[in-house]
Amino acid sequence: MEARVRCRSYKAGWRRSATRLTWFGAVTEGAYLVGQHPDVSWRTAQDLWENQEQALAALETGGIGAASAAAVGGLACGLLNRERRELMRADQ
Numbered sequence: 001m002e003a004r005v006r007c008r009s010y011k012a013g014w015r016r017s018a019t020r021l022t023w024f025g026a027v028t029e030g031a032y033l034v035g036q037h038p039d040v041s042w043r044t045a046q047d048l049w050e051n052q053e054q055a056l057a058a059l060e061t062g063g064i065g066a067a068s069a070a071a072v073g074g075l076a077c078g079l080l081n082r083e084r085r086e087l088m089r090a091d092q
Contacts, residue, residue: 034041048055
């Protein structure tokens with residue numbers, strides 16, 4: 001009896017590497033920016049806290065864009081992963 005194959009096993013190696021490198025780059029860049037200018041980061045955080053109405057307005061606009069991007073990305077992911085799901089069904 002063969003063991004069940006995980007979903008990640010069907011994802012190409014370059015896609016796994018690209019995802020990991022993207023996350024690593026984002027975290028590294030964020031840490032670098034905070035490390036280079038901690039006083040600016042602190043002032044920005046204080047400004048956001050003091051001007052909550054402006055911060056909420058920016059988050060609302062950004063939230064709409066993020067939700068739209070997530071919806072389009074989810075649709076594309078669902079369409080592109082159809083072949084992988086069919087391969088997984090064939091193995092069962």
